[in-house]
Structures are given as structure tokens and as C-alpha cells.
Amino acid sequence: MRHPGLTLTALALTAAALSGCNKSASPPPAADQSASTAAPTPMSDADKAKAQAALPAPYNTADLSNGESKFALCSTCHTVVQGGPNMTGPNLHGVFGRKAAASPDFKYSDVLKASGWTWDAARVDTWITDPKAALPGTKMTFAGMKDPKDRTDAIAYLMVMTGFKP
Numbered sequence: 406m407r408h409p410g411l412t413l414t415a416l417a418l419t420a421a422a423l424s425g426c427n428k429s430a431s432p433p434p435a436a437d438q439s440a441s442t443a444a445p446t447p448m449s450d451a452d453k454a455k456a457q458a459a460l461p462a463p464y465n466t467a468d469l470s471n472g473e474s475k476f477a478l479c480s481t482c483h484t485v486v487q488g489g490p491n492m493t494g495p496n497l498h499g500v501f502g503r504k505a506a507a508s509p510d511f512k513y514s515d516v517l518k519a520s521g522w523t524w525d526a527a528r529v530d531t532w533i534t535d536p537k538a539a540l541p542g543t544k545m546t547f548a549g550m551k552d553p554k555d556r557t558d559a560i561a562y563l564m565v566m567t568g569f570k571p
């Protein structure tokens with residue numbers, strides 16, 4: 406009686422260890438692999454709508470598709486995805502709530518480094534209205550987005566795409 410009992414216990418322990426292994430140990434390496442080799446998953450429209458709903462007014466009710474098309478003017482120089490490259494301008498992921506000129510590996514102008522600004526929606530709004538007027542000497546050679554509604558829409562899109570945290 407002793408011997409079969411021990412065998413069953415050993416089998417049960419082995420099974421428990423294996424199932425524990427399958428549940429906890431296996432998925433993380435697979436997830437790590439996909440994180441290091443694959444591009445970040447693009448946000449679905451449902452993800453974007455959910456992120457927009459969490460924004461402060463008036464950005465929560467802005468026209469996100471108009472914002473996306475206006476942001477095309479910005480994306481000639483800026484990427485927005487996490488870990489995206491710097492181009493003529495710095496990657497903007499996580500820019501809201503961050504100090505100006507804080508992205509590592511981007512060579513900012515001295516005036517932006519010395520600005521002491523922290524980026525919030527109002528600051529970005531003034532900035533993209535006319536960067537050269539907002540900060541004489543900036544390296545951002547963008548003529549400006551004059552329509553207030555276009556700015557609100559583009560900023561809402563930027564907030565959604567750069568992981569704005571309320």
C-alpha cells in the first residue's frame with residue numbers, strides 16, 4: 406500500500422509543478438520575446454475612443470479624426486509611439502506632464518532647455534499656435550496651426566497617442 410501511495414503523491418506533485426510551470430513560467434518569456442522583436446501593437450479605434458473619454462474637457466469631445474489629419478503636419482518631424490525614433494523633432498511619447506527638453510538623446514535648442522516649462526495641454530496649444538513667437542530661437546521650424554479647433558483636435562489626438570495620464 407505504501408509504494409503506490411507514494412507514487413501517486415509524486416505524480417500529483419509533478420503535475421502540480423508542471424501546471425504551475427505552464428501557468429506562470431512560460432508566458433512571460435513569450436511576452437518578453439514579442440516585446441523585444443515586434444513593433445508596439447497599434448491602438449484600435451476602440452482603444453482610442455476609450456483613451457479619449459478619459460481626457461479632460463474639451464479634449465474628451467474633440468474631433469479625433471480631424472486631429473489625426475492635422476497631426477500629419479507634426480508627424481513629418483515627430484513620432485508618438487513609445488520608443489519611437491527621434492526625427493527632426495524628438496519622439497513625443499509621454500510628453501504631457503514632462504519637463505521641456507527632457508527626451509534623452511535629442512539635441513534640443515538652448516532656449517527650450519532653459520525654458521523651465523512643463524508640457525500641459527495649454528502650453529502645447531500656445532506652442533503650436535506659433536512656436537517662434539512662443540520661444541524665439543527654437544529649433545522647431547513649424548509655421549503654426551492658427552485654427553483653435555484644429556489645435557484642440559490635434560492636441561486630443563496627441564494626448565491619446567502619447568499615453569496622456571489624467
Ligand code: HEC
Nearest residue numbers: 479482493494505506507513514517533543544545546547
Ligand atoms: C519641421 C519639423 C517640426 C514640425 C513640423 C513640428 N515640430 Fe515639434 N519640434 C521640432 C523640433 C526640432 C523640436 C525641438 C525644439 C527645440 O529644441 O527648440 C520640437 C519640439 C516639440 C515639442 C517639445 C518636446 C520636448 O521634449 O520638450 C513638442 C510638444 C512639439 N514639438 C510638438 C509639435 C506638434 C504638436 C507639432 C504639430 C502641430 C509639431 N511639433 C511640429 C520639430 C518639429
